[in-house]
Amino acid sequence: MRLVADNLCVARSGQIFFSGISFSLGAGEALVVSGPNGVGKSTLLRVLAGLLPDAEGSVCLEGADYETVAEGAHYLGHRNGMKRELTVRENLEFWRDFMASGEDGHRKRRASVLEAIKAVGLDGIDYLPFGYLSAGQQRRIAMARLLVSHRPLWILDEPTSALDVRSQEMFAGLVADHLGKGGLAVVATHHALRLKNVRSLVLQPDAEASLDAGDPFAVEASV
Numbered sequence: 001m002r003l004v005a006d007n008l009c010v011a012r013s014g015q016i017f018f019s020g021i022s023f024s025l026g027a028g029e030a031l032v033v034s035g036p037n038g039v040g041k042s043t044l045l046r047v048l049a050g051l052l053p054d055a056e057g058s059v060c061l062e063g064a065d066y067e068t069v070a071e072g073a074h075y076l077g078h079r080n081g082m083k084r085e086l087t088v089r090e091n092l093e094f095w096r097d098f099m100a101s102g103e104d105g106h107r108k109r110r111a112s113v114l115e116a117i118k119a120v121g122l123d124g125i126d127y128l129p130f131g132y133l134s135a136g137q138q139r140r141i142a143m144a145r146l147l148v149s150h151r152p153l154w155i156l157d158e159p160t161s162a163l164d165v166r167s168q169e170m171f172a173g174l175v176a177d178h179l180g181k182g183g184l185a186v187v188a189t190h191h192a193l194r195l196k197n198v199r200s201l202v203l204q205p206d207a208e209a210s211l212d213a214g215d216p217f218a219v220e221a222s223v
């Protein structure tokens with residue numbers, strides 16, 4: 001399976017935020033997107049997730065039975081996507097049911113709610129309303145959402161915001177495990193992520209985007 005983006009371009013209010021972004025990401029690989037505030041990282045991720053349909057260019061998951069990239073992706077934006085009034089368990093049960101796919105392979109590869117809570121190191125708090133949790137705990141439960149249903153592509157916007165060093169290592173472990181099983185990930189971040197097997201895409205205003213030295217994959221972009 002490959003995530004293939006070809007010549008992506010986004011313009012809003014007459015201003016081009018980025019153009020000419022093309023890359024190809026294979027199973028087991030991650031693309032880390034970085035750059036200064038407002039340069040367009042979240043916008044790029046939203047394009048990949050199919051949330052900005054008026055963007056130019058194309059993006060697809062090759063070698064997979066998905067009509068759209070969105071069908072094969074988990075998108076975790078700046079917001080956690082949880083109801084404050086519902087308990088941790090109720091929130092994750094909702095997402096597990098909502099994202100349930102008829103495909104057998106997906107059902108076999110998803111964690112139970114309690115397994116997912118344990119995987120992010122928060123077992124024992126499933127009965128608490130989500131709104132009672134600390135900011136870092138809320139982010140970790142948002143990551144547990146990625147585990148209760150299976151999607152091959154993870155699109156993550158600032159996933160480690162509010163996380164302490166230990167939780168960042170936990171996050172790196174989750175992503176490494178996902179990549180190790182043939183998954184793919186695109187991550188926008190300001191932090192040095194403790195990830196291996198990553199490609200880097202740096203968006204810079206009014207400049208050519210810089211690429212990983214020696215990157216064997218085509219990752220080209222200009223802003």
Ligand SMILES: Nc1ncnc2c1ncn2[C@@H]1O[C@H](COP(=O)(O)OP(=O)(O)OP(=O)(O)O)[C@@H](O)[C@H]1O
Pocket residue numbers: 012013017035036037038039040041042043044
């Ligand atoms: N609907 C819109 N219309 C016009 N401009 C917009 C719209 N939405 C976002 N923008 C602008 O698009 C630019 C890119 O925003 P984006 O959130 O993608 O940046 P970012 O690189 O993720 O920033 P940060 O590091 O602060 O999260 C910003 O200048 C923002 O103000």
